Amino acid sequence: MTDEQIVQFITHRAQISGQPLQLRNPRLVIYRNNSSILFLGVKFENYTDTFLVRFTNGTQRGVFKIKPQDPSFEPWRQQFCKEHGAVFNADYDLSKLPPCVKHYISFAIIEALKTNGMGFDLFSFSFKDDLDIIRPSESYEEATIETDLADFNFDFPLGLTELPTL
16 A cells, blocks of 8 residues: 555545544644644544554554654654644645655554554544454455445446447
């Protein structure tokens, strides 16, 4: 899956998980609270707080921290935080993110899909339900098939009322 497909996949899954709870129009964000740590999150249009992306493996849970081990990351992070402030939700804009961030996140999502028993969910301290994004039993192959099908363009005009004759 490409970086763009991964973003589409996560937001699509967030949309599906949020619908029964009346959560609408998710977008992937980089979230920062008063710490120096950046987190991967999802922001719904009609909910105040950010949902953090979280790894799940059995009873273990771990928040998705953005911290690639790349020398270009720290200078970028400092500038990014200076531009956005102490607490923010910045859109996860692939055109503006450095490769080390995009690839770090894509790699983590793909590795989770390839790891037996690993999944992702969304949680917010102020929301009673966690939202599944990737089920622990789900495979990389299943996710890529879904992503490929979601990319398929169904909008082309058919306009055929009967089969053409040859």
